[in-house]
Amino acid sequence: MFKILKYSFFDLMRSRWNYVYLLFYLLLGFVLLFLSPSLAKAILTLMNVILLLVPLIGTIFGIMYYYSSREFTELLLALPLKRSSIFLGQYLGVALSLSLSLIMGLGIPFMIYGIFMSGDIWNFGQLLILGTFLSFIFSGISYNIALVNENRIKGFGFAILAWLFMAVIYDGLFLIALTMFSDYPLEKFSLIASLFNPIDLSRIMMLLKLDVSAMLGYTGALFKKFFGNYMGSTIALAILVLWTIIPIFILKWKSARKDF
Numbered sequence: 035m036f037k038i039l040k041y042s043f044f045d046l047m048r049s050r051w052n053y054v055y056l057l058f059y060l061l062l063g064f065v066l067l068f069l070s071p072s073l074a075k076a077i078l079t080l081m082n083v084i085l086l087l088v089p090l091i092g093t094i095f096g097i098m099y100y101y102s103s104r105e106f107t108e109l110l111l112a113l114p115l116k117r118s119s120i121f122l123g124q125y126l127g128v129a130l131s132l133s134l135s136l137i138m139g140l141g142i143p144f145m146i147y148g149i150f151m152s153g154d155i156w157n158f159g160q161l162l163i164l165g166t167f168l169s170f171i172f173s174g175i176s177y178n179i180a181l182v183n184e185n186r187i188k189g190f191g192f193a194i195l196a197w198l199f200m201a202v203i204y205d206g207l208f209l210i211a212l213t214m215f216s217d218y219p220l221e222k223f224s225l226i227a228s229l230f231n232p233i234d235l236s237r238i239m240m241l242l243k244l245d246v247s248a249m250l251g252y253t254g255a256l257f258k259k260f261f262g263n264y265m266g267s268t269i270a271l272a273i274l275v276l277w278t279i280i281p282i283f284i285l286k287w288k289s290a291r292k293d294f
Contacts, residue, residue, distance in 0.1 A: 035119035035126075038110070042127025046099065052135055055091060059139025067147045073154040074244070080140070081161055081240050085233050086201055088165045089172040092132055093197045096176030099128050101186050118286040121181070125285060129173040133166040140165075160243050164236040167274045171232050172197065174281030181288050204231050232277045239270045 046052055062083065070076035100107075103124065110120050144158060176193045183189035208227055212220060228234050 035116075035123040038115075038120055038123025039126045039130075042099070042103075042124045043131050046095075046127060046131040047134075051095075052131060055132070056135040056139045059136060060142060063140045063143030067143055073147070074157070077154060077157050077161060078244060081237070084136075084161065084165045085168070085237055085240075088132075088136065088168045089201060089233060090197050092129070092169045092172035093176045093193050095132055096125070096128050096173040097180045097189055097193045099124065100177055100180035101189065117289045117292075121177070121285055121289040122282065125174060125177045125282075128177070129170040132169040132173065136165050136169065137162055157240075157243055161240060164240060164274075167278060168232060168236060170278045171274070171281065174278070174285065178281055178284050178288065181285065181292060200231055200233050205234070229273050232274060235270045235274055235277075239267050239274075242267050242270075 062080070066076040066079055067073075070079065107120060107124070111117065140158075140162065175196055179193045179196065180189045183192060208224075211227075212224070228238065
């Protein structure tokens, strides 16, 4: 698996789209630091961009790489290699390359600015960790979708729909449910519902860390009320780890049973 991971990783790192992704974050970091009056506000603005863009890029890169390397994958399947090693190696190569581009693209401008001399370094570090989690989660989701759908158009459609559901539609349905059933106690429902969306969980974790009470929203305020900042962040982090691990197990299970 390590050799396949290494090949996939360096193959993607040579891709011009990966350089575009890296340069975008470099430019975004410098612009935000130049325009924002403080590091805290730059990190808060950056959070809103990362929570939407990182899942989208992870989804697109994951499904594009699967379909573009399908012939090479079929050649590898003819060799005495474990199926799970092939697909896990490719998936990890995609997720690691995207995570490295994110960390380098944002890390370089913030290092030049002097983030290590500021108390906001821990908030910035958590933002990068959450971005890495989202890269792994949505790369895994898109890889599973591609593995199920041989048709590229259907695969792309389902993958974009999965991102759109998590990023936009889920929150809309959640707000509609809160409005329709506002006469009932919905605290437990809200807490449980927020666990099924990694983007919402990442937002809650970041806002709890920044302690921006005006932006916590309903679910964020509930997390702070029931668990406190530290316990709420720990629970959200544990759920994000599960969101990362579950697609890997599904990928292993599906690849072992798929008829190529």
